[in-house]
Amino acid sequence: MIKNAWKQLKSSIHCAIKHYQLIWSQPLRKKALLYRILGKIVNVFKYVLVVGLCFVILYPLMLQLAIAFRAPTDVNNPTVLWIPGEFSIKNFQVAMIALRYWDALRNTLILSFGVTMFQLISTSLAGYAFARLKFRGSSIFFAAALFTIVVPQTVIALPLLRSLTQMQLVGKPITLFLMAGMGMGIKSGIFIYLFRQFYRGIPVELEEAAYIDGANPLQVFSKIMLPNARGAVITVALLSFVWQWNDFYFTTLFVTRSNLGFATLTTQQVSVLFGLQQALTDAGVWGLMGQDVTKNPLFSSMILNTSGVLVMLPLLVLYFFVQKLFVQGIERSGIVG
Amino acid sequence: MKKKTLTPITVQAREARKTVAIQKQGKLQATFEEVSARYIRIGENKKYPAFLKFRRLNKLNRQLSHLRNKLQHVNSELFALNNQEIYQTPLLKQLSRKFEQLPYDKQKMVFGMLFILPWLIGFIVFFSSPLITTIWWSLNEMAPKVGGGFTFNFAWFDNYRNLFVSETLAGSTVLEVLTRSIMNIAIDLPTILLFSIFIAVLLNTKFKGHQLVKAIFFIPVVYNMTVVNNTLSGAFGQLFESNLSEGFQLGETFSNFLLQIGIGGGLIEFLMSAVDRIFLIVNKSGIQIIIFIAALQSIPIHLYESAKVEGATKYEMFWKVTIPLISPMILTALVFTVVDSFGSSEIMHFLTVNSQGTTMATNMPGMYSAISTVYFMANILIIGFAFLLLRKSVFYYD
Structure with missing residues (x-):
């Protein structure tokens, strides 16, 4: 039985060697074989690279999760590194108190949704006008829109703050809405540019057909261009939502600095960064940890990390839901005109 | 459906419009006569080379027909003012009628301007004026005043010099x-x-x-x-x-x-x-x-x-x-x-x-x-x- 199998194997190997010898003797087939082998090697290399880069990207996230679930009693335990010895949500409890989590989350949601809506309206309209409804001097305005990308926000922050204070707009979320609705929100210039490039890629014939049927530009925009530009809309919506969520500079300067009651997650996170010890002592939550924690820097690092996870968590959940749409949107967008 | 009651325009307004229309009519008549006189003059001139003459005449002819149209328009308005009842039109309707009379390209341009308007206001209010202010401030020596605000002291490039030196x-x-x-x-x-x-x-x-x-x-x-x-x-x-x-x-x-x-x-x-x-x-x-x-x-x-x-x-x-x-x-x-x-x-x-x-x-x-x-x-x-x-x-x- 075994002998038979061995014989079979031997013959099959012999067969294969003969087959490849035959291929090797013919230059064209040899070339094809070599190409196939090369392709396989490149493929393996590609996978190694992709997996490695995925690790690099996911590393901070894994790190944060590993730290966040670590029990406070395990903080100096050298045997616990990636997987916590016992899962505990004590860190989360403490970080939530330090961040004033639910209040901040509500504020952040209000701000992000509002700003996203306003940015979408203003930038898509302006982008459409720059792409198709040209008038004399509109290219100058477009150059100005590109110029707003190049000038960093810090440069104009101080005078802007002063004039907004004179208008009595500082300290209210409506300021950010106003700026987003006027196309001067966070990186609006880039969104205008993206929309313009996108609309330029949509065939003119579609619009012309609509015009012949008696539509005015507003109808063409809302019924033809916007539905066709779904990819760009999703991209811009996600980016503006995320950037508003993670924004510290704008929000602090125009809202939170003079209205401490209205804090977003990111501003809370930063203020926790600066005064964690004080904040936690004030809240009297050190008792939850059950140790004298003020002496060990690892404890504050742990709480900071956990609060970071809490800040990013809603975004990650959101991303998880929209990522398919997002990826498809980018694929189909063809942003270059 | 409730029918809208139309209010006729007042007598003064009618008179005012009539005087404007008469003035316009006179002007148009004058220019029409002038242009037609020129037309005849050029037509009878034998020194003109033929192709140039043809071109000039063609141009003038077009001008004339344009003027004739305008005159007809004014005349019909005058006739209406004299003989018919004229009702007030609401401002919005007037505007939309004006807009519809625009050629199609210009309508698109108007929409383009409307679409850009929010961005343009934002650009002026939230961008360019702060930018200019920043550049102006950087050329001034500023110190906070007691009652709020700042004292300005124009100092050319002192700020920049201090910046790089100290x-x-x-x-x-x-x-x-x-x-x-x-x-x-x-x-x-x-x-x-x-x-x-x-x-x-x-x-x-x-x-x-x-x-x-x-x-x-x-x-x-x-x-x-x-x-x-x-x-x-x-x-x-x-x-x-x-x-x-x-x-x-x-x-x-x-x-x-x-x-x-x-x-x-x-x-x-x-x-x-x-x-x-x-x-x-x-x-x-x-x-x-x-x-x-x-x-x-x-x-x-x-x-x-x-x-x-x-x-x-x-x-x-x-x-x-x-x-x-x-x-x-x-x-x-x-x-x-x-x-x-x-x-x-x-x-x-x-x-x-x-x-x-x-x-x-x-x-x-x-x-x-x-x-x-x-x-x-x-x-x-x-x-x-x-x-x-x-x-x-x-x-x-x-």
């Missing part, structure tokens, strides 16, 4: 900080661009699990960089990193090997700093990857097909088809990268706003404006330099 941040002068930031960008910029082009090309091919990989590669877009940096450089981050790097010391071995072969230290330094920054580079290039993937998707397939028919290899196709066609987007990504990484560079420490308030802004706004103007100029200089460098190699398909 201002320091943690022991290094502004010039040093600026050069260091620019050097950092000079390292980051090519690395990020090359890396993101490479990744975009990689992700653009279809392989097993490419959906998942794409989803993972766009996660950095969602990352909060403050939080991530804090995690990586915090006490725990260092603990983990020391544990990790015990595992592989590939980088060190490799660099030692290169040194032994005799490849210069500059290159190794560059490579090592790039390796050190791999986290930052990967996490910074999310948007650039998006831009490049979109650009790659929009390259028409027939170009590749014809290249294949001509016998081009994949390598040649990449350099001769892909790179030229995405070159405008390289420029876009470059601008975005410069702005983004300059925004998080060391010079920003001068301009930080922490939760307690601005540090320099409250005390010396003049100086603050000077720094930010320098910062902005440096930004524009870098982008302008890169533009000049790449201008010749950028290719526009249309």
Whole structure:
């Protein structure tokens, strides 16, 4: 039985060697074989690279999760590194108190949704006008829109703050809405540019057909261009939502600095960064940890990390839901005109 | 449905409109007669060369018919004013009627202006006026007044001189900080661009699990960089990193090997700093990857097909088809990268706003404006330099 199998194997190997010898003797087939082998090697290399880069990207996230679930009693335990010895949500409890989590989350949601809506309206309209409804001097305005990308926000922050204070707009979320609705929100210039490039890629014939049927530009925009530009809309919506969520500079300067009651997650996170010890002592939550924690820097690092996870968590959940749409949107967008 | 009651216009308004119409009629009549007289004069002139005459007459003829139309219009209005009842039209209706009378191109232009209007107001109120104010402030010596506000003292370029001579941040002068930031960008910029082009090309091919990989590669877009940096450089981050790097010391071995072969230290330094920054580079290039993937998707397939028919290899196709066609987007990504990484560079420490308030802004706004103007100029200089460098190699398909 075994002998038979061995014989079979031997013959099959012999067969294969003969087959490849035959291929090797013919230059064209040899070339094809070599190409196939090369392709396989490149493929393996590609996978190694992709997996490695995925690790690099996911590393901070894994790190944060590993730290966040670590029990406070395990903080100096050298045997616990990636997987916590016992899962505990004590860190989360403490970080939530330090961040004033639910209040901040509500504020952040209000701000992000509002700003996203306003940015979408203003930038898509302006982008459409720059792409198709040209008038004399509109290219100058477009150059100005590109110029707003190049000038960093810090440069104009101080005078802007002063004039907004004179208008009595500082300290209210409506300021950010106003700026987003006027196309001067966070990186609006880039969104205008993206929309313009996108609309330029949509065939003119579609619009012309609509015009012949008696539509005015507003109808063409809302019924033809916007539905066709779904990819760009999703991209811009996600980016503006995320950037508003993670924004510290704008929000602090125009809202939170003079209205401490209205804090977003990111501003809370930063203020926790600066005064964690004080904040936690004030809240009297050190008792939850059950140790004298003020002496060990690892404890504050742990709480900071956990609060970071809490800040990013809603975004990650959101991303998880929209990522398919997002990826498809980018694929189909063809942003270059 | 309720019928709207129409109110007839008042007698005074009717009279006023009548006088205006009569005046208009007189003027039109005069010009009409003048033009027709000229028409006759030219027609009878025998010195004119024939082709010129024909052209002039044609032009005048058109003018005349235009005038005739206008006259007819005024006449009919006058007739209506004299004999018929005329009702008031609401302002909105008047406007919409005026709009409908515009030619189609002009209607589109009006809509274009309407669409841009919000942006334009924002540009004037929230952008250009603060920018001009910043530049003006940087030329003034400013000190806070007792009752709020500032005292202005025009001082030409004193702020800038002080900035470069005496201002320091943690022991290094502004010039040093600026050069260091620019050097950092000079390292980051090519690395990020090359890396993101490479990744975009990689992700653009279809392989097993490419959906998942794409989803993972766009996660950095969602990352909060403050939080991530804090995690990586915090006490725990260092603990983990020391544990990790015990595992592989590939980088060190490799660099030692290169040194032994005799490849210069500059290159190794560059490579090592790039390796050190791999986290930052990967996490910074999310948007650039998006831009490049979109650009790659929009390259028409027939170009590749014809290249294949001509016998081009994949390598040649990449350099001769892909790179030229995405070159405008390289420029876009470059601008975005410069702005983004300059925004998080060391010079920003001068301009930080922490939760307690601005540090320099409250005390010396003049100086603050000077720094930010320098910062902005440096930004524009870098982008302008890169533009000049790449201008010749950028290719526009249309």
